Amino acid sequence: MAPSTQFEVSQPPTDAISSLVFSSDSSHRLLVSSWDKHVYLYSITDDQASLLNKYEHRAPVLDVCFGASNNVAFTAGMDRQVKRINLTTGDQTVLSKHSEPVRCVVYSPSHSLLISASWDNTLHVHNLSSSSDASEPLVIPLPGKPHALSSSPTKLVVAMTARLVHIYDLPVLASATTTPPSPWQTRESSLKFLTRAVACMPNDAGYATSSIEGRVAVEWFEDTPESQARKYAFKCHRQAAPEEEGGGDIVYPVNALAFHPVYGTFASGGGDGTVALWDAEAKRRMRQYQKFPEAVASLGFSGDGKYLAIGVCPGFETGMEDYDGKGRTRVFVRELGETEAKGKGPK
Template sequence: MAPAAQFELAQPPNDAVSALVFAPESSSRLLVSSWDKNVYLYDTQTAAAEGEAQQGSLIQTFEHRAPVLDVCFGANDDEAFSAGMDWQVIRLDLTSGEQTVLSKHSAPVRRVVYSRQNSLVISASWDSTLHVHNPNDTTQAPLEIPLPGKPHAMAASPSKLIVAMTSRLVHIYDLSALATGLASQTAPQPWQQRESSLKFLTRAVAAMPSDAGYATSSIEGRVAVEFFDASAESQARKYAFKCHRQSQPSPDGAPTDVVYPVNALAFHPTYGTFASGGGDATVALWDADAKRRMKVYQKFPDSVAALAFSADGRHLAIAVCPGFETGMEDYSGEGRTKILVRELGENEALPKGKAK
């Protein structure tokens, strides 16, 4: 039986999701990190049990000492790296379950990314440093790079690393320079230093698979699309726009915008389009080149915390859990955390006018 266009994954985490990512090769292997101190590995394409609405199966759980803030796959579908509140960057062998500490920061580790082109693991910590690791040589000390602010979001394109920090600071590093710096234990200077186009705290960064640029989002319902090329012609193409806002009547009856954070961004691996997810419990698809919104999906039960496209571009994973938009003091994601997997239609994420 063909899977539904969208289904809920069985056995979700017990607390809020911090990140999710599909495997580099398999379109059905999904990693999820959670505030419940675990990393979860799922097979999203296992058929639902008889009488059950949920699909997919939990392959394995990797328990950590503290909440896990980020996770990524490594060189293949059997290797992963996690980062979290225990200050550690950990290599996970998804076959044996073995966990190996790559390095320890002096504060929680907010993000971790893997560069396949350069075989590097890079972690960004609230101690205002990057650690650059060679995962194939655990005897080599990581390269430590000081940052001018606390990092909140990070992403890697084929050749660049984008780090978004407090005070609207954005540093872009050349990944090959980071590899050279690791070998010589010499911290390279950023390839570019920028000020964010967004006026408020950056919540997410996603890199274009084309290696042309990146998108950032903020807590104030905005997304900016930027380009690496520093020429005036290229920089004239950058833009920012409002999104994930809802019009509601004010006490005097006039409509007013309620603004939500844009928590998640993800680029389609081949089409150049991207998805955004927000505290307004919606996901939207955008055509980055045409500067237009293509689609808004139905409203979800809670805030959208994380998004990921599969490597073949056929699936979009959506993590839904309570946010802090309503100022909940007794927060709990237990029972309300859901992971939804949407099977995209053939032209669903394709820019208008480019239909197959």
Template sequence: MAPATQFEVAQPPKDAISALDFAPGASRRLLVSSWDKSVYLYEVANGAEEASLVGSFEHRAPVLDVCFGADENEAFTAGVDHQVKRLDLKTGEQTTLSTHGAPARSVAYSAQYSLLISASWDSTLHVHSTTASALQQPQQPLTIPLPGKPHALAASPTKLVVAMTARLVHIYDLPTLAAALSSSQPTPPQPWQQRESSLKFLTRAVACMPNDAGYSTSSIEGRVAVEWFEDSAESQARKYAFKCHRQAAPEEDGGGDVVFPVHALAFHPVYGTFASGGGDGTVALWDAEAKRRMRQYQKFPDSVAALAFSGDGRFLAIGVSPGFETGSEQDYTGEGRAKVFIRELGETEAKGKGPK
């Protein structure tokens, strides 16, 4: 593999970026959702430092999340218009899977169980079947009430992690969700585990380990926590949290740290290390097992809003747009500020020291 390179994507969204997702496997297709009411599909060129815009797909309202489905031609979106949609990336056809009672905040796809789970600010999850037969004959999703407003959602091979207000974290078992949805009289299953977040302030992002062992969360207060699913005392003793995405304040301002929110997390699919992106405009790589920062990249022009590794771990996509961390909105113009960077990683750039 060639040394690391990085380039900016041409024709970025016109407003703030809400989410990024690479297609499964070795595909080089990248989806970007935006507050400009559109989803953009790019393809990273082979052997060239560029990504071409394949197409854009306009929605009725800002799109808060996007993910690929079973292949590089299927996507799902969550929007401010309360709707969860399936998007055929070949034809551009949009199919509404369900409508929440408030903006749909997040979507997560499970390939193994053919499930699409959406989380809404109406404090519910909708569990949708994405099998061919279910999509041909649309059925009502399984609705799961939540005790708080969900702010972040992520799926591992067998688990679903939902982070909510009041430091609530619910973990659901995906096989149980699939069984409940296929039942003749579906009833909402109970969470597999209920936890209190290790972080004291509002959760901004959740990402699950690719080996199905655990997950990480980040907060508005410049911290990241790493936890494991196994509920044994030994496993729970391994969990930890650390400070990050902070800058030293000038002495004339009293010194100390300027604290930034950690907006984005993403695990490397091969090495199990993870990246964090913050309001300070930086991206860092972390070794979860060794509990150390591996590297921090140069500062980007604005807040890092979203991150995604490609399915083969070769590329890291970085979504950058204004995040209002200064507390002032007067300099926010939207257009021209949203940018997407693609970093082609060096051969061992994301390889940690700890076990996989």
């Protein structure tokens, strides 16, 4: 068996994790954004993760992503700002200001686009190839509050309230100047409940979404009846409730989805504290890892697919009046075996 080891990051955030992401190259740099108002930069080596730096913000950070190089990061803040951070110097530049907290931020390296989604029901699109930082972003109004955002090489998927899903064409976004382009496709989510996460397939073929109701859907971009007939959804991240509580299932939200950059399989992380690996083509679960001590908040594969980072912290559940992730927030890194995430492909 090829080795597969798991280790824990020694200096994790002090409060809940909102997002974590690896750099897309093979430098194994890991960014973690937290509700403790910081962004953490770790460097993963063979069997340990060391904190390189942390970057303070004015307010909780809701999302983070790498920019064109592994030395640049973008953050989405509760303080309604989208910022660029120079990871070496720590310099922060405000790129965009929304009128509500910024929920997600995504950078598309192929089109040099920075896209942020805010609860003010807009997308801000920065074209970083031509314009200077000072230029105003392109503002795209959305019909609902965005909750998740993901980009493939040519598409951008925005999941909103009321099960709305808009798919934008990145080249169109890149060439748009003043008038906001209309979505390439508008869809209704295949899932009946609030969307929790979206992740695009690295091969640009489609995407997966997950909802608060323990379910994941896989869909394809191509708008032909054949492709659309291939879409499917399945239940996951559920537990049988003890009989004395009336039996049935306890259904956890699926908080995180991440596609493996090489094999195209994907991982899901749920409020039940488990991570499962799925083969989207063969429609099979390949693996389910041992339960983590808290809910899985975010997942990320490294650019070369060697590591899987898992951010865990207590999940916010219905009925909670307060929340504190202190001391219970941890980041695990799993070094995957050679073929651990490799799917068998369709039979």
